[in-house]
Amino acid sequence: xxxxTQMEGPVTLSEEAFLTINCTYTATGYPSLFWYVxxxxxxxxxxLKATKADDKGSNKGFEATYRKETTSFHLEKGSVxxxxxxxxxxxxxxxxxxxxxxTFGKGTHLIIQP
Amino acid sequence: GAGVSQSPSxxxxxxxxxxxxRCDPISGxxxxxxxxxxxxxxxxxxxxxxxxxxxxxxxxxSDRFSAExxxxxxxxxxxxxxxxxxxxxYLCASSFTGGGWETQYFGPGTRLLVL
Numbered sequence: 001x002x003x004x005t006q007m008e009g010p011v012t013l014s015e016e017a018f019l020t021i022n023c024t025y026t027a028t029g030y031p032s033l034f035w036y037v038x039x040x041x042x043x044x045x046x047x048l049k050a051t052k053a054d055d056k057g058s059n060k061g062f063e064a065t066y067r068k069e070t071t072s073f074h075l076e077k078g079s080v081x082x083x084x085x086x087x088x089x090x091x092x093x094x095x096x097x098x099x100x101x102x103t104f105g106k107g108t109h110l111i112i113q114p
Numbered sequence: 115g116a117g118v119s120q121s122p123s124x125x126x127x128x129x130x131x132x133x134x135x136r137c138d139p140i141s142g143x144x145x146x147x148x149x150x151x152x153x154x155x156x157x158x159x160x161x162x163x164x165x166x167x168x169x170x171x172x173x174x175x176s177d178r179f180s181a182e183x184x185x186x187x188x189x190x191x192x193x194x195x196x197x198x199x200x201x202x203x204y205l206c207a208s209s210f211t212g213g214g215w216e217t218q219y220f221g222p223g224t225r226l227l228v229l
Binding site: 031032034042043044045046049051089091093094100101102104105106107 | 147149156157159160162170173205207214215217218219220221222223
């Protein structure tokens with residue numbers, strides 16, 4: 001079956017530090033890959049996505065590249081802010097259709113200190 | 115436009131009681147998903163609807179769980195004879211057609227506590 005593995009944290013960084021959150025996946029087909037974010041007290045929202053190999057998703061200074069050869073979709077940001085403190089979830093979905101939902105990693109709790 | 119809404123936002127119930135959770139998806143979205151978020155299990159996919167039809171119910175945790183969708187819109191997730199292990203946040207999401215590449219938009223969730 002499908003699975004997503006990501007570092008669970010908490011990850012604590014200082015403001016303006018470089019961020020990498022690793023995500024690797026196992027899938028039977030050709031999935032789309034997603035990063036969702038959950039800010040304190042808020043619901044899950046899409047941060048970025050990539051739908052095929054070598055695609056780069058980007059949003060709010062965050063980037064992730066779909067690497068089929070390493071089955072990875074690592075999230076990066078060059079300079080984090082306190083407002084980036086949240087839980088980040090890597091997820092995949094098979095491209096064949098909607099018969100199954102998103103498969104999520106366990107989530108990475110990111111804490112940015114001023 | 116309005117996002118995905120869920121009700122109630124919080125529900126406290128006694129073990130053995132039945133509960134009904136409601137999801138109202140984004141207007142025009144034909145695909146609807148239920149997930150459960152708990153400390154021990156993370157985010158689990160429960161069931162998917164395309165229109166009013168759920169092609170695969172195997173993700174539901176037990177036969178105490180059931181879900182339906184009517185009119186291609188509102189969905190309800192029913193848990194019968196609740197157990198303490200059912201305590202979790204139940205999330206609903208919708209997307210336009212259910213394609214694998216589509217963004218799923220999540221509701222705020224219903225936080226269920228079974229005493």
